[in-house]
Amino acid sequence: MLVAAAKIDAGDTAWVLAAAALVLFMTPGLAFFYGGMVRGKNVLGMLMQNVFCMGLVSVLWAFFVFSLAFGKDHGGVIGGFDLVGLKGLFSGTIPGLQALTIPALAFVAFQMMFAIITPALITGATADRMRFGGWVLFLALWSILVYAPVAHWVFAPTGWLFKRGALDFAGGTVVHINAGIAALAVVLVLGRRQGWPREAMPPHNLPFTLLGMGILWFGWFGFNAGSALAANRTAVQAFMNTHMAAAAAMLGWLVVERIKDGKATTLGAASGAVAGLVAITPCSGYVGGTSPIWIGFIAGVVCFLAIQLKFRIGYDDSLDVVGVHLVGGVIGSLLLGLFADVKVNSAGRNGAFFGGGAHLLGEQFIAVFSVLAFTFAVSWVLAKVVDATVGLRVTRDEELEGLDLTQHAEAAYSFGELGSIGRI
Amino acid sequence: MKLVTAIIKPFKLDDVKAALTDIGVQGMTISEVRGFGRQRGHTEVYRGAEYTVDFVPKVRVEVLADDGDAERVAAAITDAARTGKIGDGKVWVMPLDGVTRIRTGEMGDDAL
Numbered sequence: 001m002l003v004a005a006a007k008i009d010a011g012d013t014a015w016v017l018a019a020a021a022l023v024l025f026m027t028p029g030l031a032f033f034y035g036g037m038v039r040g041k042n043v044l045g046m047l048m049q050n051v052f053c054m055g056l057v058s059v060l061w062a063f064f065v066f067s068l069a070f071g072k073d074h075g076g077v078i079g080g081f082d083l084v085g086l087k088g089l090f091s092g093t094i095p096g097l098q099a100l101t102i103p104a105l106a107f108v109a110f111q112m113m114f115a116i117i118t119p120a121l122i123t124g125a126t127a128d129r130m131r132f133g134g135w136v137l138f139l140a141l142w143s144i145l146v147y148a149p150v151a152h153w154v155f156a157p158t159g160w161l162f163k164r165g166a167l168d169f170a171g172g173t174v175v176h177i178n179a180g181i182a183a184l185a186v187v188l189v190l191g192r193r194q195g196w197p198r199e200a201m202p203p204h205n206l207p208f209t210l211l212g213m214g215i216l217w218f219g220w221f222g223f224n225a226g227s228a229l230a231a232n233r234t235a236v237q238a239f240m241n242t243h244m245a246a247a248a249a250m251l252g253w254l255v256v257e258r259i260k261d262g263k264a265t266t267l268g269a270a271s272g273a274v275a276g277l278v279a280i281t282p283c284s285g286y287v288g289g290t291s292p293i294w295i296g297f298i299a300g301v302v303c304f305l306a307i308q309l310k311f312r313i314g315y316d317d318s319l320d321v322v323g324v325h326l327v328g329g330v331i332g333s334l335l336l337g338l339f340a341d342v343k344v345n346s347a348g349r350n351g352a353f354f355g356g357g358a359h360l361l362g363e364q365f366i367a368v369f370s371v372l373a374f375t376f377a378v379s380w381v382l383a384k385v386v387d388a389t390v391g392l393r394v395t396r397d398e399e400l401e402g403l404d405l406t407q408h409a410e411a412a413y414s415f416g417e418l419g420s421i422g423r424i
Numbered sequence: 425m426k427l428v429t430a431i432i433k434p435f436k437l438d439d440v441k442a443a444l445t446d447i448g449v450q451g452m453t454i455s456e457v458r459g460f461g462r463q464r465g466h467t468e469v470y471r472g473a474e475y476t477v478d479f480v481p482k483v484r485v486e487v488l489a490d491d492g493d494a495e496r497v498a499a500a501i502t503d504a505a506r507t508g509k510i511g512d513g514k515v516w517v518m519p520l521d522g523v524t525r526i527r528t529g530e531m532g533d534d535a536l
Contacts (some may be wrong), residue, residue: 197473203470
């Protein structure tokens with residue numbers, strides 16, 4: 001059935017394009033957030049694994065990953081090949097999204113930036129020991145076999161979780177739970193870093209981490225408020241919610257850190273803010289009032305406690321992707337079942353605290369567990385496949401020497417060493 | 425001729441330099457070093473994980489002095505670098521066999 005496309009709105013289009021650029025900026029921001037936390041011998045390896053997503057995922061997206069995520073629906077599970085190469089999208093429409101007041105390509109661009117940063121989030125967990133070639137292959141396979149279907153389920157109006165009525169405004173399931181559980185699966189295949197947890201592996205440059213946090217916070221306005229796909233009241237509410245949740249989560253994290261460890265730290269402030277940004281992501285266009293403050297504060301406290309789990313259980317999630325993104329994403333997705341308010345967004349539904357009963361919470365549980373189960377299983381298999389073919393992990397000696405030199409033949413910090421032209 | 429060497433807390437360097445200048449010392453060499461004594465490092469906490477940094481940053485100050493001045497130089501450093509807390513560092517004095525000023529070739533006390 002042909003549906004007439006809605007009229008293009010200049011303001012909406014301008015905002016979504018600006019928001020897409022903001023979301024792109026989050027990936028180098030994330031690179032510095034993570035890069036500061038690794039040791040100095042691995043910082044380029046970390047930056048590279050992140051910025052490389054901007055290269056590879058973008059090209060895959062235009063060729064066929066966008067089509068798999070948002071093309072003609074097949075059973076609510078995956079899109080088709082009808083939009084391969086972004087065919088016809090200069091003036092055409094996307095299935096189920098004919099009511100958008102922005103050109104289809106603006107939606108393509110905006111969603112592309114999400115596809116870039118989502119796998120980039122995984123690199124924090126695998127820091128210090130992943131082969132670059134292994135990451136390249138994993139990244140390509142994961143974008144096609146995990147990101148595309150999960151984005152279809154949740155973001156495409158024809159996706160099965162979307163149709164059931166699960167809410168995810170900007171990617172609590174698609175981005176954060178998805179990346180967080182994939183990170184756990186890959187880490188279990190990859191194994192612990194040499195020396196973890198006996199040896200000290202302190203961050204080499206916390207100012208980078210704080211800088212990265214600032215870029216993430218700034219870019220997240222595009223991530224959440226841009227997800228309204230229009231310059232309207234919902235976008236403004238999402239903007240406010242994003243900010244308030246980050247602020248409250250920073251406070252929540254620092255309060256428990258100060259009580260438990262004796263000092264409020266800069267790394268704690270940065271981590272808390274990011275935890276709040278993660279948790280508000282699914283909620284951002286569906287909650288209002290003081291709800292984002294409570295959601296953020298709870299996320300800050302719970303994520304601080306969650307990062308201790310790796311020491312108890314024994315998995316080496318280097319930079320706490322599981323503790324911050326997986327746990328934060330689950331908190332946000334489930335709290336939405338309590339705090340959602342249709343007065344803020346008529347496209348949503350009321351949560352338990354706003355007279356909606358337990359129905360939405362139930363749908364949120366289904367969405368969370370579906371993504372957890374699917375993504376864990378497929379990511380684990382992909383990691384095993386990569387490990388058996390090109391290899392997922394560097395050798396022991398390469399790991400001790402550092403990723404910068406062994407994977408990229410570069411050094412991040414040069415102090416005028418004496419050298420000469422040419423190879424050894 | 426003596427070589428006076430001191431290991432001090434980095435933030436005390438300005439005080440030590442001023443004290444040495446006040447008693448007429450014309451030159452000194454410093455280097456950033458790491459070490460520990462009875463202080464035994466310090467503890468850092470990152471996301472709840474505690475690390476003990478064994479070798480903490482210190483500054484090493486080296487001053488050449490003639491035999492009569494060496495004790496005064498060591499005493500000036502000791503006074504200026506003291507906070508009274510653990511980790512203030514040490515000063516020691518060693519005899520020297522010879523000193524040459526490279527520019528002029530002057531040797532011995534003339535080179536100081």
